[in-house]
Amino acid sequence: MSDEIHFDPNCHCARWLGYFDLLGTRQLINTGHYIGIFDIYARAVERAITETAKQEEIHHAWFSDTFIIYSENDSASDFAAIDMVLRWFIYYLIMAKIPVRGAIACGDFYADSENNLYFGKALVEAYEYGEAQDRIGYLLCPSAVARLNAVGLPADERFNYAYSAIPFKKGKEPANAMTSLPSCILGNWMILNGENQCLKVLREMMQGGAKDEAIVRKYRNTISFIENNQRSLQMRQCGKVNPKAGESEIRTDGGEIPPSG
Numbered sequence: 001m002s003d004e005i006h007f008d009p010n011c012h013c014a015r016w017l018g019y020f021d022l023l024g025t026r027q028l029i030n031t032g033h034y035i036g037i038f039d040i041y042a043r044a045v046e047r048a049i050t051e052t053a054k055q056e057e058i059h060h061a062w063f064s065d066t067f068i069i070y071s072e073n074d075s076a077s078d079f080a081a082i083d084m085v086l087r088w089f090i091y092y093l094i095m096a097k098i099p100v101r102g103a104i105a106c107g108d109f110y111a112d113s114e115n116n117l118y119f120g121k122a123l124v125e126a127y128e129y130g131e132a133q134d135r136i137g138y139l140l141c142p143s144a145v146a147r148l149n150a151v152g153l154p155a156d157e158r159f160n161y162a163y164s165a166i167p168f169k170k171g172k173e174p175a176n177a178m179t180s181l182p183s184c185i186l187g188n189w190m191i192l193n194g195e196n197q198c199l200k201v202l203r204e205m206m207q208g209g210a211k212d213e214a215i216v217r218k219y220r221n222t223i224s225f226i227e228n229n230q231r232s233l234q235m236r237q238c239g240k241v242n243p244k245a246g247e248s249e250i251r252t253d254g255g256e257i258p259p260s261g
Contacts, residue, residue, distance in 0.1 A: 020102030
């Protein structure tokens, strides 16, 4: 029996791919608080497993504080599935006060889970845009925006996303980067007593990092984006916006109605 690994054409295709990094783990490692590090990693891994298990076409992989969540193909239905998984994955991490940053791309991606081999253009693009942001949360890369247009789900019609100028870290912008892209309005789908639950926790987290201006800036950029785009939610509650395919309606008690379309 050979132990050689061979290229498997079945592992290679165009997919939706989300790349995410947990933030602040480097500082924790330097302090030697390994129990705290383990708790953060364990929570993130458990959440990735839980959320991807809800959608059979969505898969995940991770190494250390980096998580990759990807679909089986680049169809509209697979975007609806990965969108649902990623939004709740990020939501629960934020609610656990675990900051995370990333991006969604769409394109060629080789995924061989049996041999732990993962590579492709989609991963490179998601990594570049994810790492370059000076904030928490995630955006849709140019490839994802283009594919959404192609499958009839324009990014500017996604209820939980809004275009904005991306606050890139100085000198870290991807080559030929688009400066305005759709970003996820964190917590836009979970409102309790009129309050965005992610926004509430992010404000608390920002206060905890008040001694470090670089950390505060990340939270400030994130909070400002959410505050400036919650008008979409207000329009939805007034009945002015219809839910799009693959997105969830909102109940006044904060619960979720199954995706429409």
